[in-house]
Amino acid sequence: MSTATGGNPRVRLPQRPGDPANVVLRGARLLDPAAGIDAVGDLVVRDGVIGGDAAGLEDVEAAGLTVIPGFVDVHVHLRTPGKEHAEDIASGTASAAAGGVVTVLAMPNTQPPTDNPSILGSLLQRAAQEAVVPTGFIPAITVGQQGDALTEHGDLAEAGAAALSDDGVPVGSALVMRRALQYQRATGLLFTLHEEDMTLSGDGVMHEGVVSARIGLSGIPGVSEAVQVARDCALAGYEDGRIHICHVSARETVEEIRRAKERGVHVTAEVTPHHLLLTEDVIDGDPDPARFKMNPPLRSEDDREALIEGLLDGTIDCIATDHAPHPADEKENPFAAAPFGVIGLETAFAACHTELVLGGRMSLGDLVLRMSTVPARIFGLPVPTLAEGAPANLAVVDTGAVDRVGDRPYASKSTNAAFAGVDLTGRVVMTLAGGQDVYRWSA
Amino acid sequence: MSGPRSLLGIADLPADAIGRILSTAEGFGSVMDRDIKKVPTLRGRTVVNLFLEPSTRTSTSFELAAKRLSADVVGIKGAGTSMDKGETLKDTILTLEAYDPDVFVIRHPQVGACALAGRYTDAAVVNAGDGTGEHPTQALLDLYTVQREIGPVAGLHVAFVGDVLHSRVARSGIQGFRRMGARVSVIAPPTLVPRHLGTGLGAEVSADIRDISDADIVYVLRMQLERMGNGGFVPSLEEYARMYQVNHARLRPGQRVMHAGPVNRGVEISGALVDDPGSLIEAQAANGLVVRMAVLYDVLAEAAADGSAVREAA
Numbered sequence: 001m002s003t004a005t006g007g008n009p010r011v012r013l014p015q016r017p018g019d020p021a022n023v024v025l026r027g028a029r030l031l032d033p034a035a036g037i038d039a040v041g042d043l044v045v046r047d048g049v050i051g052g053d054a055a056g057l058e059d060v061e062a063a064g065l066t067v068i069p070g071f072v073d074v075h076v077h078l079r080t081p082g083k084e085h086a087e088d089i090a091s092g093t094a095s096a097a098a099g100g101v102v103t104v105l106a107m108p109n110t111q112p113p114t115d116n117p118s119i120l121g122s123l124l125q126r127a128a129q130e131a132v133v134p135t136g137f138i139p140a141i142t143v144g145q146q147g148d149a150l151t152e153h154g155d156l157a158e159a160g161a162a163a164l165s166d167d168g169v170p171v172g173s174a175l176v177m178r179r180a181l182q183y184q185r186a187t188g189l190l191f192t193l194h195e196e197d198m199t200l201s202g203d204g205v206m207h208e209g210v211v212s213a214r215i216g217l218s219g220i221p222g223v224s225e226a227v228q229v230a231r232d233c234a235l236a237g238y239e240d241g242r243i244h245i246c247h248v249s250a251r252e253t254v255e256e257i258r259r260a261k262e263r264g265v266h267v268t269a270e271v272t273p274h275h276l277l278l279t280e281d282v283i284d285g286d287p288d289p290a291r292f293k294m295n296p297p298l299r300s301e302d303d304r305e306a307l308i309e310g311l312l313d314g315t316i317d318c319i320a321t322d323h324a325p326h327p328a329d330e331k332e333n334p335f336a337a338a339p340f341g342v343i344g345l346e347t348a349f350a351a352c353h354t355e356l357v358l359g360g361r362m363s364l365g366d367l368v369l370r371m372s373t374v375p376a377r378i379f380g381l382p383v384p385t386l387a388e389g390a391p392a393n394l395a396v397v398d399t400g401a402v403d404r405v406g407d408r409p410y411a412s413k414s415t416n417a418a419f420a421g422v423d424l425t426g427r428v429v430m431t432l433a434g435g436q437d438v439y440r441w442s443a
Numbered sequence: 444m445s446g447p448r449s450l451l452g453i454a455d456l457p458a459d460a461i462g463r464i465l466s467t468a469e470g471f472g473s474v475m476d477r478d479i480k481k482v483p484t485l486r487g488r489t490v491v492n493l494f495l496e497p498s499t500r501t502s503t504s505f506e507l508a509a510k511r512l513s514a515d516v517v518g519i520k521g522a523g524t525s526m527d528k529g530e531t532l533k534d535t536i537l538t539l540e541a542y543d544p545d546v547f548v549i550r551h552p553q554v555g556a557c558a559l560a561g562r563y564t565d566a567a568v569v570n571a572g573d574g575t576g577e578h579p580t581q582a583l584l585d586l587y588t589v590q591r592e593i594g595p596v597a598g599l600h601v602a603f604v605g606d607v608l609h610s611r612v613a614r615s616g617i618q619g620f621r622r623m624g625a626r627v628s629v630i631a632p633p634t635l636v637p638r639h640l641g642t643g644l645g646a647e648v649s650a651d652i653r654d655i656s657d658a659d660i661v662y663v664l665r666m667q668l669e670r671m672g673n674g675g676f677v678p679s680l681e682e683y684a685r686m687y688q689v690n691h692a693r694l695r696p697g698q699r700v701m702h703a704g705p706v707n708r709g710v711e712i713s714g715a716l717v718d719d720p721g722s723l724i725e726a727q728a729a730n731g732l733v734v735r736m737a738v739l740y741d742v743l744a745e746a747a748a749d750g751s752a753v754r755e756a757a
Binding site: 208209210211212213214215216217218219221285287288289329332333334335336337 | 454531532533553554556558559561562575576577611614637640642643644
């Protein structure tokens with residue numbers, strides 16, 4: 001079990017057993033804005049905890065490197081149970097460690113869906129044996145993710161669920177969503193919502209825009225997301241519930257969330273690195289366009305700019321990857337027949353660092369807040385920090401190193417990376433998670 | 444792998460390549476006037492026609508085109524292929540690749556299928572219609588037809604009328620006519636026009652059938668009922684016919700009518716207009732053969748110094 005402190009004590013974040021880290025990071029920039037830390041110096045990790053006596057510990061020369069709180073990714077797919085050929089708990093969390101991610105929350109669209117306390121229990125047990133980093137689970141809101149009957153939210157909370165979601169599909173019925181929000185008052189579990197009006201999305205497979213008009217693929221309009229978000233913000237406001245919006249992709253959605261926050265609705269939101277960096281234009285003419293197929297889809301440049309603005313002004317609270325592994329065989333199909341989803345754990349920091357920090361849109365400290373501190377707080381998870389006495393949940397990054405995505409093998413079992421072939425700046429060179437030494441980069 | 448020269452869409456076909464294919468077609472046109480309608484041009488070459496969606500005109504004309512050029516032709520049609528047994532397009536191509544074909548002519552229900560096929564073969568790939576994507580040989584034969592029957596395309600005004608949303612004929616045609624210098628407009632119920640079509644393809648969009656009055660050519664599109672699922676795009680076909688049907692009453696003298704077929708008589712076009720000898724519909728059907736001969740010739744001709752007829756396959 002994780003030795004992390006803080007957060008909602010009912011949320012279970014198991015990690016495989018391992019020796020506690022013992023290391024001194026020499027001469028690094030130590031940056032933890034939430035704890036008010038920004039200094040060059042040595043960081044001691046003794047018995048998996050920050051601080052203490054440096055004597056006798058392994059020395060790591062870290063001059064020129066930056067030590068930051070590790071990232072918290074509240075939206076990943078570990079594909080267990082049922083799709084272990086794409087990913088499993090061990091490989092998915094190894095992928096997290098390679099990306100500097102110290103805590104992941106896994107979505108329930110497995111086979112069968114994670115929709116009852118016994119499946120949740122078996123996943124928690126499995127994670128306690130295999131998970132490289134502390135791993136939590138987000139069971140389904142409705143039985144079988146069918147949108148009809150509520151799962152046992154109370155029992156799931158008791159069993160250690162981190163939140164509830166039907167991710168992959170929306171909760172179609174407004175009545176079911178309302179009942180869930182009413183029942184939230186008894187369980188306290190946050191809903192993290194995949195937002196889409198399926199009648200508007202129809203058979204769409206990419207953004208409804210200039211490119212879809214040109215190449216003839218059917219489109220998913222931005223308003224498909226926005227109308228569902230508007231509905232759920234209205235319901236959350238009415239029931240005084242708390243909702244988190246998954247992978248915001250459209251300008252119209254950013255505007256809905258901004259208005260809802262202004263009137264006091266308890267809504268938070270995430271955005272993925274691929275939506276922050278890429279647009280529909282990458283699909284047209286690419287020899288392997290299915291690697292850019294995900295839901296919600298890559299949208300227009302105007303939408304992308306709205307997402308960055310929304311992130312900067314706080315409308316969008318945090319960054320999450322929606323890491324969605326798929327085997328190559330399934331992606332090697334005509335666009336409409338290929339599955340939705342891209343992997344992202346190993347490239348999230350480099351992508352956001354390249355676009356947002358080096359692009360002059362936000363500081364490295366602010367990026368750390370949006371990838372670590374803020375998502376941890378929203379989900380009631382232990383907040384990674386460099387403060388003395390905290391368990392080591394940190395990443396050491398080289399903010400000058402450039403890597404071409406895909407040149408090195410992925411830790412994930414799958415290779416469906418939207419950033420493949422792109423040069424990104426910002427390399428994770430070491431990750432300590434749950435007090436364990438879980439990843440070191442080597443040439 | 445990459446094919447020698449492929450024809451995946453009009454989108455990446457420059458105007459000079461279109462011009463070259465059309466003049467090659469002119470040349471083959473004279474062959475068709477001879478007693479013996481066969482030339483040895485592609486003797487020893489193998490053409491695989493892989494048709495995974497229903498087709499009459501296109502599959503027949505491609506087969507005949509290959510035969511007139513003396514190529515060996517293998518035809519594979521949707522039902523009864525191993526794809527019915529769950530084989531992927533990739534594996535079908537890899538299997539057929541073992542016979543070392545020179546050209547794959549592919550019709551497939553999904554957008555981008557021909558580009559995908561091109562990743563797994565050294566042969567040229569010719570798109571014979573990919574779902575709602577493109578139908579480049581239809582656009583080429585339409586351009587050829589207009590050149591022959593009317594004259595230069597540049598400066599003409601072509602109005603596409605009807606179901607643009609589901610139409611690969613329109614998607615290729617709009618780009619083809621625009622590239623050759625025509626003005627293109629689209630007149631249709633707003634539910635059957637892709638959002639951003641204007642920006643995406645550079646066509647003027649109107650919902651008013653009276654706007655065909657300005658066009659030199661009225662290109663009627665088939666209502667693609669098979670792609671409309673549960674429908675709801677128009678309240679009824681009767682209302683559609685009342686509001687958008689192209690018929691003699693809505694045309695002025697001198698306007699020429701095109702339709703790629705098959706037609707729904709009495710829906711998007713009146714039966715009387717289909718049968719009117721002044722329409723270009725029969726000429727379109729007839730010209731499919733020489734244009735497809737020209738396309739097969741073009742993708743197999745050695746890459747010429749004057750540029751590629753068709754872009755390098757991806």
